[in-house]
Amino acid sequence: MSQRLHELLEPIINDLGYELWHLESVGAGRNRVLRVYIDSSEGIALEDCETVSHEVSAALDVEDEGSGQYQLEVSSPGLDRPLVTGEHFRRFIGERARVNMFAPVGGKRKLRGTILAVNGDTVDLGCDDQTYSLATGDMAKARLEPVFEE
16 A cells, blocks of 8 residues: 555544554455555444544545545454554464465465564564564565454
């Protein structure tokens, strides 16, 4: 996602009292979808998404970032939220995550394990009996993996 778009939207979302968790753009042309994930310590309600959607849409129109057709989606990151930055992982030390790597690590591209530690943008992920030190920049995709008690 473009750094320029992130820099445009983050202060707007912060001023509304929310955190910009992640931006995602999928599709192209008429099928383009811009997903804006927001978070707050109080959680996210539908009204929060509506407020942010209105302000983000106005900002995109003014900055012409929304040139062409696009569908704007604003939501909370959810229980299986994307993990992109070292800070995202740091918040969830002790929790489980699924990580897809661009290149194999220890012969595996897909890893599942517990977030053990974070140093800058390097994440220590405990998988079975091994610990992998993974740079967030080498991750194609990472998500929290919620564990539900029975």
